[in-house]
Amino acid sequence: xxxxxxxxxxxxxxxxxxxxxxxxxxxxxxxxxxxxxxxxxxxxxxxxxxxxxxxxxxxxxxxxxxxxxxxxxxxxxxxxxxxxxxxxxxxxxxxxxxxxxxxxxxxxxxxxxxxxxxxxxxxxxxxxxxxxxxxxxxxxxxxxxxxxxxxxxxxxxxxxxxxxxxxxxxxxxxxxxxxxxxxxxxxxxxxxxxxxxxxxxxxxxxxxxxxxxxxxxxxxxxxxxxxxxxxxxxxxxxxxxxxxxxxxxxxxxxxxxxxxxxxxxxxxxxxxxxxxxxxxxxxxxxxxxxxxxxxxxxxxxxxxxxxxxxxxxxxxxxxxxxxxxxxxxxxxxxxxxxxxxxxxxxxxxxxxxxxxxxxxxxxxxxxxxxxxxxxxxxxxxxxxxxxxxxxxxxxxxxxxxxxxxxxxxxxxxxxxxxxxxxxxxxxxxxxxxxxxxxxxxxxxxxxxxxxxxxxxxxxxxxxxxxxxxxxxxxxxxx
Numbered sequence: 001x002x003x004x005x006x007x008x009x010x011x012x013x014x015x016x017x018x019x020x021x022x023x024x025x026x027x028x029x030x031x032x033x034x035x036x037x038x039x040x041x042x043x044x045x046x047x048x049x050x051x052x053x054x055x056x057x058x059x060x061x062x063x064x065x066x067x068x069x070x071x072x073x074x075x076x077x078x079x080x081x082x083x084x085x086x087x088x089x090x091x092x093x094x095x096x097x098x099x100x101x102x103x104x105x106x107x108x109x110x111x112x113x114x115x116x117x118x119x120x121x122x123x124x125x126x127x128x129x130x131x132x133x134x135x136x137x138x139x140x141x142x143x144x145x146x147x148x149x150x151x152x153x154x155x156x157x158x159x160x161x162x163x164x165x166x167x168x169x170x171x172x173x174x175x176x177x178x179x180x181x182x183x184x185x186x187x188x189x190x191x192x193x194x195x196x197x198x199x200x201x202x203x204x205x206x207x208x209x210x211x212x213x214x215x216x217x218x219x220x221x222x223x224x225x226x227x228x229x230x231x232x233x234x235x236x237x238x239x240x241x242x243x244x245x246x247x248x249x250x251x252x253x254x255x256x257x258x259x260x261x262x263x264x265x266x267x268x269x270x271x272x273x274x275x276x277x278x279x280x281x282x283x284x285x286x287x288x289x290x291x292x293x294x295x296x297x298x299x300x301x302x303x304x305x306x307x308x309x310x311x312x313x314x315x316x317x318x319x320x321x322x323x324x325x326x327x328x329x330x331x332x333x334x335x336x337x338x339x340x341x342x343x344x345x346x347x348x349x350x351x352x353x354x355x356x357x358x359x360x361x362x363x364x365x366x367x368x369x370x371x372x373x374x375x376x377x378x379x380x381x382x383x384x385x386x387x388x389x390x391x392x393x394x395x396x397x398x399x400x401x402x403x404x405x406x407x408x409x410x411x412x413x414x415x416x417x418x419x420x421x422x423x424x425x426x427x428x429x430x431x432x433x434x435x436x437x438x439x440x441x442x443x444x445x446x447x448x449x450x451x452x453x454x455x456x457x458x459x460x461x462x463x464x465x466x467x468x469x470x471x472x473x474x475x476x477x478x
Contacts, residue, residue, distance in 0.1 A: 199248025233373030334360030385414025
């Protein structure tokens with residue numbers, strides 16, 4: 001699983017040749033009429049182990065052991081998968097046949113016969129044309145034309161709020177395309193959305209990471225208005241960041257936030273973003289799954305992020321990162337953050353595109369993180385105070401025998417220690433959620449807030465045990 005920092009033209013059809021018509025003519029000397037080609041060639045045009053404090057995985061997990069955020073943060077990043085057509089038109093083609101009028105036969109009385117035929121043809125043509133016009137006119141006056149016209153042009157059609165067009169029209173003015181540039185000139189493009197009227201914009205951490213230490217950051221609205229911005233706070237583990245517009249306008253309209261806990265598999269989704277720099281792009285899909293454990297990385301060697309994600313088949317590509325995932329009513333239910341894609345890149349960039357496996361941070365979690373960043377400038381993580389293996393397996397999250405950097409695997413006096421958990425214990429469930437690995441456990445813990453009580457099921461010596469744990473807290477990414 002990898003976090004995103006994120007035509008084939010149909011050749012024109014050849015012209016069909018006109019159908020040859022035998023037009024009777026006056027007698028002429030015997031011989032052949034001149035040949036003349038019909039049709040033309042029309043060329044086709046090609047187009048242009050961290051401590052049990054949350055986790056995730058989708059497709060594969062890191063294969064190293066590490067300890068929890070506390071005391072063993074950060075965990076190593078998972079292997080990064082590449083992100084995500086062109087075509088050309090056909091060659092020329094045409095018609096090339098020719099028609100030769102046969103030579104007239106000699107004979108007496110031929111001129112009178114041809115004249116009679118000409119008169120008959122003209123009379124028949126006149127009758128047919130006149131009769132056709134009268135019938136068509138009568139038909140128009142009695143039954144109306146067979147051509148059906150729209151009652152209004154596309155721009156005048158009223159679109160209901162619940163339609164995709166209605167949702168997009170309302171949400172687009174509150175989304176921005178973010179450009180982040182480091183002091184060395186490196187950077188990329190992502191998306192964000194208006195969080196409040198004070199000018200705060202929510203996006204992904206990996207979208208703005210290049211601009212954190214003295215870089216340049218801008219946010220551009222669909223109207224074309226561009227604002228300089230600054231990073232208020234960023235949470236690498238959650239992959240959430242908040243930026244603030246400088247000289248923010250007074251007419252900002254924050255997007256309404258939904259309830260990601262109430263989202264159901266099959267619900268309609270609408271994603272807004274700037275895939276491959278194409279700003280203000282709208283795509284649709286459904287919720288494909290919930291609580292999908294995802295461990296993601298931008299491939300730059302930075303620390304991994306963990307989430308218990310909403311999975312959607314709405315098309316998400318590099319540049320969609322940080323943009324809103326909306327429900328059918330236009331409420332934000334998630335932040336588009338990661339994709340699973342094939343290894344082959346497109347457009348010569350080495351990045352792959354959407355294969356229908358996109359992942360979004362649930363908005364209930366992102367809202368909490370954003371509020372903490374605005375309030376304190378730093379993220380606050382829930383934790384159990386134990387280091388777990390980050391190996392990808394189906395047996396659960398095992399508490400390691402040794403913490404990172406020589407620290408204790410179970411923090412003395414921490415939540416896990418108070419609950420009686422020990423090194424070697426394998427955690428298999430957190431509340432009703434099955435835990436199949438360390439990253440999954442971390443992701444699930446991070447959906448909670450410090451002070452929440454959770455029920456942990458674990459195995460020790462072949463026996464299953466259940467214990468209640470009150471989650472502790474850790475401030476900051478380091």
